[in-house]
Amino acid sequence: MPEHAYPRTLGHIGVTVDDIDEAVEWYRDVLGFTPVMEPDTVTANDGHFGALAADAIGFDFGTMRIAHMATGNHIGLELFEFGTSEGEAAFDPEAPGLFHLCVQDPNVEELAERITDTGGEQLSEVWEIFPGHDEYLMTYCKDPFGIVVEIHSRGYEHMHSNMDY
Structure with missing residues (x-):
C-alpha cells in the first residue's frame, strides 16, 4: 500500500x-x-x-x-x-452518514432567501467565517426534501486554507 x-x-x-x-x-x-x-x-x-x-x-x-x-x-x-x-430526510448531524451538501454562491443571503421562498428553510444566520471579513460568508439551509444545504461565498480550498479554529 x-x-x-x-x-x-x-x-x-x-x-x-x-x-x-x-x-x-x-x-x-x-x-x-x-x-x-x-x-x-x-x-x-x-x-x-x-x-x-x-x-x-x-x-x-x-x-x-x-x-x-x-x-x-x-x-x-x-x-x-x-x-x-x-417525508423528508432526517436531520441528525450527530448520526453517522451524510450531514449536508455545500454549494458556493457569492451572494449567500440572496440564495438563502431563494431557498426559503421555494419551500426550503434557513437554519442558521449568515455568518462571517472570519470576523471582520465579509467576503467569507456561510449559512445553513434545508431544501424542501429535508437535505441540509450549506452555502459558502467562496470555494472550499480558498475558504478552509485560511481557517484557524
Whole structure:
C-alpha cells in the first residue's frame, strides 16, 4: 500500500427524495443544476441495469426512479425515489452518514432567501467565517426534501486554507 494516496475526484452524491420530479425542478430552478438524465424508472433485477442497481443498493427495491444532474463544477447529483420514500430526510448531524451538501454562491443571503421562498428553510444566520471579513460568508439551509444545504461565498480550498479554529 502506498504511503500517501493520491486525491480522488468526487464524481457524484446520491440523495433519496420523496418526489423526484419536484426535486429535479427545484435543484434546476433554485441551484441551477443541469438535468443530464431525466427521471426514469428502474425495476430491480429487470435487465442489466435493474440487476446492477439491485446488487449495488443491496436489496430488492421493486421499482425506483432515478435522475442525474450536474453542478456548475461537474460534480453529479444522483436523485432516487423509491416506492417507500416518504417525508423528508432526517436531520441528525450527530448520526453517522451524510450531514449536508455545500454549494458556493457569492451572494449567500440572496440564495438563502431563494431557498426559503421555494419551500426550503434557513437554519442558521449568515455568518462571517472570519470576523471582520465579509467576503467569507456561510449559512445553513434545508431544501424542501429535508437535505441540509450549506452555502459558502467562496470555494472550499480558498475558504478552509485560511481557517484557524
